[in-house]
Amino acid sequence: NNIADWNSKQVQKNITWRSRYFTDLFGSKQYINLLDVDLNDTSLKLFIAWQDTALLTTHEMAEREKAVAATNGNFFHTKNGGSVCFLKIKGKIIDTSRTDLSDHLFLDELDDAAIVIDQDGKMGIIPCPPGGWKSLTQIPTIISAGPPLILAGQTVKFIPHTFNDKRFSRTGAGLTKNNHLLLITVDGNSEQSSGM
Numbered sequence: 001n002n003i004a005d006w007n008s009k010q011v012q013k014n015i016t017w018r019s020r021y022f023t024d025l026f027g028s029k030q031y032i033n034l035l036d037v038d039l040n041d042t043s044l045k046l047f048i049a050w051q052d053t054a055l056l057t058t059h060e061m062a063e064r065e066k067a068v069a070a071t072n073g074n075f076f077h078t079k080n081g082g083s084v085c086f087l088k089i090k091g092k093i094i095d096t097s098r099t100d101l102s103d104h105l106f107l108d109e110l111d112d113a114a115i116v117i118d119q120d121g122k123m124g125i126i127p128c129p130p131g132g133w134k135s136l137t138q139i140p141t142i143i144s145a146g147p148p149l150i151l152a153g154q155t156v157k158f159i160p161h162t163f164n165d166k167r168f169s170r171t172g173a174g175l176t177k178n179n180h181l182l183l184i185t186v187d188g189n190s191e192q193s194s195g196m
Contacts, residue, residue, distance in 0.1 A: 006034070011069055014038035021193075028167070028194035035069050035183040039123060039175075046123060046181075048073060048089055048143050052082040071183045072171045074145040075110055085111045086133040086144040093134070109158055113148035115173055117141035125175055127151050150174075167195035 006018040018034040025032075037044065049061045049070070062070035074085045083095040116124050116139045125148075129135055133142055147158040149172070158164050169188035175181055188195020 011035075014041040014044065015069060017069065026196070029192060030196070031187040031193040033185045035071065035181075037069075037181040037183070039179045039181055042121075046117065046121070048087070048117075048141060050083070050087060050089060050094055052094060069183075071173075071185055073115075073143050083143075085146075086114070086142060088133070088140070088142045091140045096134075109147040110163075111144045112146040112156075113151060114142045114144040116143075123175065123181060125151075125173065145173075170196045 006020040009017045011017050014037065016036045018036065020032055022030045022032070037046075039046075047065070049065045049067065050073075051061060055076070056064075058070050058072050061067075074083055074087070076083055086096055087094040111133075112128050114126060114128070114133065116126055116136070118124070118139055127148065128144065133144055136142060147164065148156045150156065167188055170184075170186045172184040172186075173182065174184070186196045187193035
């Protein structure tokens, strides 16, 4: 659909928030938010906020960090809090991939890609290396998630599983060729928005 059909608001210089309600997108109602961050603006401070002991909402974490905008990053343990995927912030490993959990709480492909921020503050999205996330000792910040939809311009086929096949609320991240970070959320599990 044409971007002109979306509601648009300039959050601050080089950060635009777009939203749109669809009455029939992929056969269902959908409410979608898109945050477009121009990473060419070197004055922007991007960071990963985290909480390992309590279940805080994205809104609460954003307020705590005085963030201009925020979105959920990866999968968390719904009972104990903390990430079930690999998370390293400024060189310190916060959480590791929880392969000890049942596939109701963790699937290997939920850990197949990551947003990384290198020593110079440059952001990227990469696949999990053969040696695992811990092998990337030179990258100080890694937040893994998945399943990836596209990596290096190629569509990734994911396994048949309830997590992939049913409609849920979803969060996605992407980087464009002109160095924009796109953060996308799709509401779900409601009559107003079915999820993807």
